[in-house]
Amino acid sequence: RALQRGVPGAPCARHFSFPPTVTSEQIEHLHRRFKQLSRDQLTIRKENFDSIPDLEFNPIRGKIVHAFFDKRNLRQESDGLADEINFEDFLTIMSYFRPIEMNMDEEQLDRFRKEKLKFLFHMYDSDHDGKITLQEYRNVVEELLSGNPHLEKESARSIADGAMMEAASICVGQMGPDQVYEGITFEDFLKMWQGIDIETKMHVRFLNMETIAHCY
Amino acid sequence: MFLLLPFDSLVVNLLGISITVLFTLLLVFIIVPAIFGVSFGIRKVYMKTLLKIFQWATLRIERGAKEKNHPLYKPYVNGIIAKEPTSLEEEIKEIRRSGSGKALDTPEFELSDIFYFCRKGIETIMDDEVTKRFSAEELESWNLLSRTNYNFQYISLRLTVLWGLGVLIRYCFLLPLRIVLAFTGISLLVAGTTVVGYLPNGRCKEFLSKHVHLMCYRICVRALTAIITYHDRENRPRNGGICVANHTSPIDVIILASDGYYAMVGQIHGGLMGVIQRAMVKACPHVWFERSEVKDRHLVAKRLTEHVQDKSKLPILIFPEGTCINNTSVMMFKKGSFEIGATVYPVAIKYDPQFGDAFWNSSKYGMVTYLLRMMTSWAIVCSVWYLPPMTRQPEEDAVQFANRVKSAIARQGGLVDLLWDGGLKREKVKDTFKEEQQKLYSKMIVGNHEDRSRS
Numbered sequence: 001r002a003l004q005r006g007v008p009g010a011p012c013a014r015h016f017s018f019p020p021t022v023t024s025e026q027i028e029h030l031h032r033r034f035k036q037l038s039r040d041q042l043t044i045r046k047e048n049f050d051s052i053p054d055l056e057f058n059p060i061r062g063k064i065v066h067a068f069f070d071k072r073n074l075r076q077e078s079d080g081l082a083d084e085i086n087f088e089d090f091l092t093i094m095s096y097f098r099p100i101e102m103n104m105d106e107e108q109l110d111r112f113r114k115e116k117l118k119f120l121f122h123m124y125d126s127d128h129d130g131k132i133t134l135q136e137y138r139n140v141v142e143e144l145l146s147g148n149p150h151l152e153k154e155s156a157r158s159i160a161d162g163a164m165m166e167a168a169s170i171c172v173g174q175m176g177p178d179q180v181y182e183g184i185t186f187e188d189f190l191k192m193w194q195g196i197d198i199e200t201k202m203h204v205r206f207l208n209m210e211t212i213a214h215c216y
Numbered sequence: 217m218f219l220l221l222p223f224d225s226l227v228v229n230l231l232g233i234s235i236t237v238l239f240t241l242l243l244v245f246i247i248v249p250a251i252f253g254v255s256f257g258i259r260k261v262y263m264k265t266l267l268k269i270f271q272w273a274t275l276r277i278e279r280g281a282k283e284k285n286h287p288l289y290k291p292y293v294n295g296i297i298a299k300e301p302t303s304l305e306e307e308i309k310e311i312r313r314s315g316s317g318k319a320l321d322t323p324e325f326e327l328s329d330i331f332y333f334c335r336k337g338i339e340t341i342m343d344d345e346v347t348k349r350f351s352a353e354e355l356e357s358w359n360l361l362s363r364t365n366y367n368f369q370y371i372s373l374r375l376t377v378l379w380g381l382g383v384l385i386r387y388c389f390l391l392p393l394r395i396v397l398a399f400t401g402i403s404l405l406v407a408g409t410t411v412v413g414y415l416p417n418g419r420c421k422e423f424l425s426k427h428v429h430l431m432c433y434r435i436c437v438r439a440l441t442a443i444i445t446y447h448d449r450e451n452r453p454r455n456g457g458i459c460v461a462n463h464t465s466p467i468d469v470i471i472l473a474s475d476g477y478y479a480m481v482g483q484i485h486g487g488l489m490g491v492i493q494r495a496m497v498k499a500c501p502h503v504w505f506e507r508s509e510v511k512d513r514h515l516v517a518k519r520l521t522e523h524v525q526d527k528s529k530l531p532i533l534i535f536p537e538g539t540c541i542n543n544t545s546v547m548m549f550k551k552g553s554f555e556i557g558a559t560v561y562p563v564a565i566k567y568d569p570q571f572g573d574a575f576w577n578s579s580k581y582g583m584v585t586y587l588l589r590m591m592t593s594w595a596i597v598c599s600v601w602y603l604p605p606m607t608r609q610p611e612e613d614a615v616q617f618a619n620r621v622k623s624a625i626a627r628q629g630g631l632v633d634l635l636w637d638g639g640l641k642r643e644k645v646k647d648t649f650k651e652e653q654q655k656l657y658s659k660m661i662v663g664n665h666e667d668r669s670r671s
Contacts, residue, residue, distance in 0.1 A: 033342060054340040060330065064337035097338055100627060123330065140330060167327065192327050197623070202331065204339055 030094060034087050043084040044068075059144050063123050068093050072122050079128055099203035114190070116202045121189050131183030137164050167192060246397065250434035259443045259595070266571065266594055269378070276375050386592045394439045394591045401435035402488075406495040408432065413498025425499040426477045433474035441595040444471055451602035452476050453531035453561035456524055458553055461563040462625055463535035465576040466583070467590065468565055471600060478533040479503060479523065483510050501529055517552060524558040531561065536618065551614040554621070559605045562621050564629035568597040601628045 037051065038044045049055060049065045058064065067073055069082045073096070074089050076082070082089070096119045104112065124132045124140055141160035142153070171188035184192075249255055408428035415421040437444070452475070453459040459478060461468060472478065480502045484493055493504055503523055509515050523529050534553045554560065567574040571594045576586050590596065603624055608617040 030342070037341075049341070052340055055337060058333055058337045058340070060333050061337060064334060064341070094338075094342065097335070102627065120330065120334065123334065144330065144333065163326070189327070196328060198331070202335060204335070204342055 027091070030091060031087060034090050043086050044090065045084045059146050060123070060140070063126075063140070063143065066126075067119065067123055070122055072128065073119060094204075097202060097204045113198060116198055117190060117193055118186065120202075121186055124184075124189075131185055132189070133183040134161070134164050136183075137167075242393070242396070246438050247400065247435060250438055251431045253430065253434060259438075259441060262441070263443050263571070263595060263597060270570070273375060273378060280375070386594070390441070391592055394441070397435055397439035398591075401432050401439055402492065404435065405429070405432035406492055409495045409499035413495075422500070428499065429477060429496075430474065433470055436470045437474045440467065440470070440590055442467070442471060443595055443597045444475075445599045446475055447599065447601045448604075449475075449602060451561065451604050453478070453563075453602075453605075454559075455529060455531060456527045457531045457559040457561050457605065458520075458524065458556065459531050459533045459561045459563055460536055460553065460621060460625075461533070461565055462629065463537045464565065464567060465574045465586070465590075467574060467596065468535065469533070471565065471598065472533060472563065475600070477530055479530040481505075481520070481532055481534055483507055503532065513552065517556065520553070521556050524556060551618045554608065554618045555614040557608065559607050560617075560621055561605050562603040562625050562628075564601045564603065564625045566599050566601075566629040568599075571595045571597045574598070599629075603628055 034044070037048050039048070046065055046069065049061075049068075055061050055064075066081070068085060068090070071078055071080055071082055074082060074085065074092055085093075096116055100109070100112065121132070122128075124136055126136055126139065127133075138157055138160040141163065142156045145156050145159070167184055167188070170192060171184065245256060245258065405428070408431075409425065412421060412424045412428055415424070459472070459476075461472060469480070473480075477500075479500065480496070482493070482504060484490055484504045484506055493502070496502055497504060501523070503519055505516065505519075520532065523532060532553075536550050536553050573593075574590070574596055576583075581589065606617075606621055606624070608614070612620070
């Protein structure tokens with residue numbers, strides 16, 4: 001029914017590598033949301049995210065917004081940041097949060113999980129060099145703790161340092177006194193998330209589940 | 217005067233005949249199939265017809281609204297995505313526990329802590345509170361129940377007539393029919409189980425008991441016009457196991473019990489419920505607790521364990537959420553049933569809200585009001601999936617096992633896997649909560665850190 005109507009400006013669902021479980025109705029919902037954020041323009045810039053009041057309270061809003069413009073997340077060949085994104089890019093970012101499907105096999109599940117973890121990895125790795133260095137780690141911790149005005153920078157820093165050392169010991173084991181830990185690579189990052197079934201938690205679900213297909 | 221008398225008796229005769237015909241039809245088309253567990257497929261045809269009518273009605277409303285330039289309200293004013301009002305602490309604890317096993321009281325920042333804020337941020341970007349009130353374009357399909365539609369204004373004569381007809385059919389035809397069926401079902405259950413209870417224990421008693429139970433539940437299913445699709449029936453629970461399902465309404469029991477023979481667990485109530493419970497337990501060993509015993513967790517666990525270990529006894533049916541949830545999500549499972557050590561057979565139940573909202577909000581409606589609402593809806597359409605059995609692994613504790621089962625159920629039913637306690641459904645999450653989140657998080661990490669450096 002929704003497809004017959006057609007929404008001007010919304011690309012057809014077939015262009016995306018979306019699984020069939022994302023319905024055209026859900027894409028329409030997202031398109032409406034996109035139009036609202038972009039104020040009826042075809043692209044969104046960083047400033048457009050300022051119009052979301054609830055996002056104010058999120059300590060890592062900078063990183064989240066940044067993630068939308070990160071070319072690595074947008075699956076583009078080049079590196080760096082895009083200035084503006086269109087609806088297709090918006091959907092690409094949203095696809096990192098799609099829920100798990102019932103008929104996925106081991107390999108697909110693994111790929112699915114890696115994609116989501118890569119998204120989180122890119123949030124930490126702000127200089128795009130493929131490693132989370134101590135400075136970047138400190139950066140994230142400081143932002144997360146920025147809600148507390150009484151916290152001194154020193155404390156945040158020492159917490160970050162402690163966590164980084166912990167991470168190093170998980171990834172590399174015992175280090176010699178001269179060894180310098182370069183940074184957490186993506187493989188190490190994966191190791192640290194072992195046992196956490198992120199694929200069942202890192203998703204946003206649409207409320208009206210289409211059960212009609214199942215019910216008869 | 218003369219003319220009235222024969223007319224009167226004519227009317228009486230007609231009435232008598234029509235009632236007889238009605239009852240015969242009832243018997244043949246509803247009760248007899250229920251006894252034997254077959255179906256004529258009438259309900260499915262009914263459902264398809266209804267869907268066509270709903271679609272037509274929705275198109276009429278949309279067309280009418282466009283012509284008159286009315287704004288349409290989206291019926292799901294709670295938003296397009298399922299937001300999880302989980303507490304920050306709960307969720308971080310949960311992730312940490314499944315990861316490195318560090319609790320929140322050991323300090324330090326964990327790599328996975330970023331996840332909570334990231335997801336919250338994306339949720340806000342996708343959908344926030346401000347935007348949901350109006351939708352200019354589309355309406356969800358309207359099911360001709362004015363209780364679910366805020367847009368019902370006088371749009372067209374045809375639509376109003378249809379709606380009025382719907383009300384007439386539902387209240388004057390379907391409702392009495394359903395009440396009669398329900399009454400029949402319940403009285404047959406009580407009578408049947410009492411009679412079977414007098415038989416000596418043995419194969420005959422079990423056989424009869426099973427069929428009496430099944431028959432009566434099937435009649436009740438027809439009393440609600442429930443159209444149920446069962447999937448994967450080869451995974452149905454066996455003796456000595458525990459059947460675990462998500463809970464949306466008291467009807468869940470009827471839905472599951474009409475397809476399988478279970479031992480129920482619950483508290484003895486007074487009144488009609490109590491009569492039914494006492495009768496049922498005569499025919500087969502259900503596990504009923506007195507109110508005082510319910511509080512004693514060890515006693516409960518002991519009785520359940522005894523029941524499961526006896527392989528001749530039926531599988532137990534338990535709803536571990538502890539309360540009715542609105543069927544868009546699955547909340548925290550209470551761990552009691554998972555500590556017993558029996559095989560768990562998870563079952564996912566998902567209702568289709570188009571035909572009638574089956575969720576029982578016990579703080580809003582009492583049981584009788586709820587049943588009346590159910591009986592005046594068009595139908596109750598749902599799907600039941602029997603998932604493969606699960607057992608507790610040696611390195612898991614009861615809580616982890618419970619969460620594993622919960623995830624499996626949520627995944628199958630397309631429900632959101634939530635972490636919080638269903639008891640919170642009566643309170644609304646406050647707005648200041650959001651601002652406190654960051655402060656709370658930093659207090660959690662820093663406070664602990666300071667304690668640690670002090671000690």
